[in-house]
Amino acid sequence: MEGPAAFVSPSLGRRAVDRRESGLLLSHAMQPIADPSPEPQPPVSEPGEPAAPRGAPADPPAEARDASAAPRPRRRTGPPSLFGLTPDEFGSRLVEHGHPRYRGHQVLDWVYRKRVRDPERMTNVSRKLRESLAGLVSLALPEVAEVRVSRAQDAAKFVLRLHDGERIESVAMRSRRGVTLCLSSQAGCGMRCAFCATGAMGLRRNLRPEEIVAQVAHMLEATGWEDPGYNLVFMGMGEPLANYAQVVKAIRILNHQDGLAVGARRITVSTVGLVPQIRRLSREGMQLGLAISLHATTDEKRRQIVPLNERYGIEDILAAARDYAAKLGRRVTIEYVLLAGENDTHDDANRLAALARSVPCKVNLIPYNPVPHLPWKRPTEPTVQRFADWLAPRSPAVTVRWSQGTDIWAACGQLGSRASGR
Numbered sequence: 001m002e003g004p005a006a007f008v009s010p011s012l013g014r015r016a017v018d019r020r021e022s023g024l025l026l027s028h029a030m031q032p033i034a035d036p037s038p039e040p041q042p043p044v045s046e047p048g049e050p051a052a053p054r055g056a057p058a059d060p061p062a063e064a065r066d067a068s069a070a071p072r073p074r075r076r077t078g079p080p081s082l083f084g085l086t087p088d089e090f091g092s093r094l095v096e097h098g099h100p101r102y103r104g105h106q107v108l109d110w111v112y113r114k115r116v117r118d119p120e121r122m123t124n125v126s127r128k129l130r131e132s133l134a135g136l137v138s139l140a141l142p143e144v145a146e147v148r149v150s151r152a153q154d155a156a157k158f159v160l161r162l163h164d165g166e167r168i169e170s171v172a173m174r175s176r177r178g179v180t181l182c183l184s185s186q187a188g189c190g191m192r193c194a195f196c197a198t199g200a201m202g203l204r205r206n207l208r209p210e211e212i213v214a215q216v217a218h219m220l221e222a223t224g225w226e227d228p229g230y231n232l233v234f235m236g237m238g239e240p241l242a243n244y245a246q247v248v249k250a251i252r253i254l255n256h257q258d259g260l261a262v263g264a265r266r267i268t269v270s271t272v273g274l275v276p277q278i279r280r281l282s283r284e285g286m287q288l289g290l291a292i293s294l295h296a297t298t299d300e301k302r303r304q305i306v307p308l309n310e311r312y313g314i315e316d317i318l319a320a321a322r323d324y325a326a327k328l329g330r331r332v333t334i335e336y337v338l339l340a341g342e343n344d345t346h347d348d349a350n351r352l353a354a355l356a357r358s359v360p361c362k363v364n365l366i367p368y369n370p371v372p373h374l375p376w377k378r379p380t381e382p383t384v385q386r387f388a389d390w391l392a393p394r395s396p397a398v399t400v401r402w403s404q405g406t407d408i409w410a411a412c413g414q415l416g417s418r419a420s421g422r
């Protein structure tokens with residue numbers, strides 16, 4: 001754990017919104033960290049400077065061979081969480097207990113639209129249901145263990161403590177393009193991508209649907225950020241397609257008109273390349289965005305960075321991505337983390353351009369966000385720029401994504417690196 005300056009009371013609730021001159025909106029409870037220590041200055045390397053040597057490629061992760069092998073969460077006691085029920089399931093539960101189904105619509109309107117979780121404040125709900133609701137479903141959100149807000153106040157990282165003590169991290173980001181909420185799908189991750197702090201933790205367990213939906217409900221409540229068109233990205237802790245059924249159920253709740261009503265096109269699932277699950281996702285009948293974390297342009301290099309490549313090679317993954325794009329009629333995103341001296345050469349850019357041209361896609365270049373104890377480095381800014389300049393005219397749309405929240409260890413690949421408290 002880092003210094004106490006960033007600790008915010010676990011009782012963080014919905015607060016008055018502070019409209020600062022900068023245009024950023026932050027709740028009063030979410031003050032920027034005063035003195036993050038140590039300041040994570042991204043190490044840089046000169047072009048061509050070799051990164052620290054690494055060992056032989058790792059074995060493919062066990063979870064890639066059998067995603068169902070993940071440890072199960074310890075059973076919660078008490079009624080089921082409302083956040084893990086589809087509106088239909090909730091309606092059926094009400095009917096089973098003698099309440100009309102339409103009351104479910106009223107309760108969900110309070111919870112998801114008005115962000116009210118106290119049954120007593122649900123004034124259009126019958127007294128009988130208000131009195132019995134807490135016995136039918138749990139309306140509690142996971143406890144907040146820690147909140148960190150970036151100096152620029154454009155990112156907030158939430159560390160949530162789950163009922164069995166596991167901790168997960170979620171990130172709310174705000175930019176000119178709007179609000180994006182980055183969600184975790186697993187506690188830890190079994191994919192063991194070499195550059196990633198979460199991968200270094202290993203897989204602790206899959207998250208339940210309510211633990212995924214609750215991340216969104218919590219961030220909306222805690223930040224007070226109002227953006228009806230916010231985006232959800234499954235780019236937090238975990239490989240979402242390795243927790244397929246629970247993630248898809250959570251998405252259905254988030255997407256439902258009586259849930260949070262987030263348009264499917266505003267939800268992006270990011271994967272390192274679980275090919276069968278990509279194909280299955282294309283048959284779910286939802287217009288979800290798909291991001292492929294590629295990170296290398298040859299199978300040999302990718303095996304060193306993403307062990308899952310032992311099982312699904314670049315061509316297999318891109319074929320599945322091509323089919324996904326064709327079936328849904330929308331471009332996929334290719335994510336490419338730039339690692340100094342590893343995948344940032346002229347030849348890499350040429351090969352990446354060729355791969356990108358084979359799929360309807362856009363390309364996101366992500367300069368690496370350093371993680372303590374891992375040897376990888378971020379390329380210098382001129383190297384990143386040269387790579388992007390070479391790639392751009394030869395590839396579909398290219399953007400460079402300088403991550404928000406590096407000072408609070410909230411950027412891509414950094415989750416779990418610091419504030420997880422283990």
Ligand code: SF4
Nearest residue numbers: 189191193196199238
């Ligand atoms: S990059 Fe994603 S899939 Fe890879 S180890 Fe990290 S969290 Fe898991």
